[in-house]
Amino acid sequence: MNGPGRRLLAGLLAAAVPACTPLVRYTDKLVDARYDRSWFTRFPATLGGTVGFVVGVPVDVAAFVPAWLVYRSQPKETRDPLSVFLFPSFVLWKVGVLVGAPFDAVEWAAWRAWQAPRPETQQEREAIELEWDSRGFYPEYPVTQVHPIPKVAP
Numbered sequence: 001m002n003g004p005g006r007r008l009l010a011g012l013l014a015a016a017v018p019a020c021t022p023l024v025r026y027t028d029k030l031v032d033a034r035y036d037r038s039w040f041t042r043f044p045a046t047l048g049g050t051v052g053f054v055v056g057v058p059v060d061v062a063a064f065v066p067a068w069l070v071y072r073s074q075p076k077e078t079r080d081p082l083s084v085f086l087f088p089s090f091v092l093w094k095v096g097v098l099v100g101a102p103f104d105a106v107e108w109a110a111w112r113a114w115q116a117p118r119p120e121t122q123q124e125r126e127a128i129e130l131e132w133d134s135r136g137f138y139p140e141y142p143v144t145q146v147h148p149i150p151k152v153a154p
Contacts, residue, residue: 027097030104036118037100041107045100052096056089063088 029035030045037045060067064085071084083090120128 024094026101027094030097030100036112037104038107038111041100041103043100044103045097048096048099049093050096052092052094053089055096056086056092059088059092060086 027045027049030037031042031049033042067085067087071079071081074084
């Protein structure tokens, strides 16, 4: 590949990498009952994810030598063998979970879109607040200012 083509490919990859985080979060929601998905969505998503991971294991074996080179090139302090050697399985697992996306769309159109949001219990709210407090920033959760206490007009 020539210089401009290589730069274009590098630019496209750099633009696509940050877009993976919402995709991974969405696939987690497809298989987790805590996110109000029914078995109608969770079963095909879980089945697709399992098949994707199993298909990825031979790819992990085939990609062992390049993965070893990547692993050895990383600093010793930050090396994580699971994230390097099982990367193909992880990607194929998440792609397999996307089998549940059409089922999720049908479930949303037929049911979830018409339901009022489930109210959070005090324990759930405290758990969410503790988690976000430990992160130190609030990019997603709506935050209501509690300090300083708002003044009430007399």
